[in-house]
Amino acid sequence: MYVASLGGSLSSTVVNVGPVEDGRFVATAEPDPADPAFAGHYPGFPLLPGVYTIDFVHRAVLMVEPGRSLVEVETCRFLRPIAPGESLVINATLRGPDCEAEVSVGGKAAAVVRLRYTEGASR
Amino acid sequence: MIDLAGIQRIIPHRPPMLLLDAVDELVAGKRILARLTVQDLPELPLLLLVESLAQAALVLVLRERPHAEVEHTAVPVAGSVHGVRFGPMARRGETVIHEVELIREWGGLAFLRGESRVGDRLVLEVDRLATTTHPVSALRSLLAEESS
Numbered sequence: 173m174y175v176a177s178l179g180g181s182l183s184s185t186v187v188n189v190g191p192v193e194d195g196r197f198v199a200t201a202e203p204d205p206a207d208p209a210f211a212g213h214y215p216g217f218p219l220l221p222g223v224y225t226i227d228f229v230h231r232a233v234l235m236v237e238p239g240r241s242l243v244e245v246e247t248c249r250f251l252r253p254i255a256p257g258e259s260l261v262i263n264a265t266l267r268g269p270d271c272e273a274e275v276s277v278g279g280k281a282a283a284v285v286r287l288r289y290t291e292g293a294s295r
Numbered sequence: 296m297i298d299l300a301g302i303q304r305i306i307p308h309r310p311p312m313l314l315l316d317a318v319d320e321l322v323a324g325k326r327i328l329a330r331l332t333v334q335d336l337p338e339l340p341l342l343l344l345v346e347s348l349a350q351a352a353l354v355l356v357l358r359e360r361p362h363a364e365v366e367h368t369a370v371p372v373a374g375s376v377h378g379v380r381f382g383p384m385a386r387r388g389e390t391v392i393h394e395v396e397l398i399r400e401w402g403g404l405a406f407l408r409g410e411s412r413v414g415d416r417l418v419l420e421v422d423r424l425a426t427t428t429h430p431v432s433a434l435r436s437l438l439a440e441e442s443s
Contacts, residue, residue, distance in 0.1 A: 212312035214370050217431050221312060222373035223342040223349075230342070242341060245379035253372060253429075255438050280441055 187228050189235045195266040199232035205256035220254040222283075229273045229285050232262055240289040246270070248285045252277070296320060297354070305361045306353045307370060314347035318354055319392075326396045327355040333391065338384040344391065344419050345379055348409050351393040352424055356405040362428060369428040374404055378422025389413045403427050 184207065189199045203210075203220055210218035226248055233240060254260065254277055264273040269290065275283040297318035303309065320328040329351035333339045339347075353371050362368060385391045395409035404427050411419035 208311050212309040214307040215309050216364075217370055217434075219370065219372075219434075221346060222376075223346045226345075227340075227342045242381060244381070245345070245376060247375065247377045248379075249375040250373045252437065252441070253434055278441055 185224075185228065187231045187235065189232050192236055192266075197232070197236060197264055197266075199228070199235075199262040199264065201228040201232075201260045201262065203254075203256065203258075203260075207256075210256050218256050220256070220258075222248070222250050225250070225254065225260065225275055225283050226285055226287075228260060229262055229264065229271065229275065230287060232264060232273075233266065233271050233287065233289070236266065237289075242287060243269075243290055244288040246286040246288050248283060250283050251281045254282055302350075302354060304363050305357050306350060307362055307364065308350055308353075312346070313350070314343060315350050315354070318351070321355065321358060323358060324397060326394065327351055329354060329393045329395075331391045331393075333385050333387050333389050336387060338386050339391070341381050341384065341419075344381075344385060344411065345376070345421070347391065348393045348395060348411055348419060348421060349373065349424060349426070352395045352405075352407045352409065352426060355395055355397055355407070356400070356426065357428075369430045370434070372427055372429050372434075374425035374427050376421060376424050378420070380420045382418045382420075383416060385411075385413050385418050391418060393419075398423070 185201050185203045187201045190197055213221050258277045261276050262273050269288050271287045273285045302315055315329050316331050318329045331347050391411050391413055393411045395407050398406040404425050407424045409421045
């Protein structure tokens with residue numbers, strides 16, 4: 173397997189998180205079109221792997237609350253594919269151990285994600 | 296039973312996003328056992344573990360209708376996942392065995408469930424994974440339309 177070239181955090185994409193208000197925040201992620209993942213997913217037709225979308229939401233949550241550890245992806249529905257060069261906007265709400273997030277691209281819904289965490293030490 | 300070259304004749308994933316080493320057992324239309332040995336990293340990131348299981352699911356679904364090349368054909372696209380629970384992480388040198396079962400195929404979607412173990416240790420459970428394939432031409436049109 174070749175995971176090393178993807179890096180331990182799945183990719184080098186920078187996730188930016190805005191101010192948190194009452195558990196709500198907006199985050200953005202701009203996957204680098206040169207990210208090695210695109211070369212293998214898929215050759216000739218690069219698409220962002222679905223797990224990357226989930227990972228960006230997860231990383232945004234960790235930036236807001238660094239101590240959390242992911243227990244469950246309760247649900248994730250993918251609504252449209254994401255191509256290299258597209259930017260993701262994550263509208264997230266933290267409530268207790270849960271995070272609900274809508275991910276959009278160019279104003280169109282791309283995924284709906286619900287994650288569940290423990291509030292203990294990070295993995 | 297199916298080696299890395301054989302896997303690449305069934306699914307279009309390629310390094311570094313090819314996260315299976317071999318298939319040990321496959322009962323067409325029913326179940327698959329596939330494995331990945333963690334190398335290069337101290338721990339396998341949780342969401343790459345999920346991707347690896349999903350690739351085992353795709354080998355099961357696409358065995359009889361391979362999608363090895365994406366140009367002019369169709370690519371697998373994730374529909375949804377539910378109940379993805381994580382156990383202790385898989386570490387360097389450990390071999391993860393995915394066991395995935397096809398629940399049903401309906402309306403162009405395949406529904407599967409699965410679990411992954413390192414020895415006796417459960418590292419991942421997936422209650423439901425829905426996957427489909429989309430023609431590349433249709434996806435190109437969708438992406439062009441929405442970005443214009």
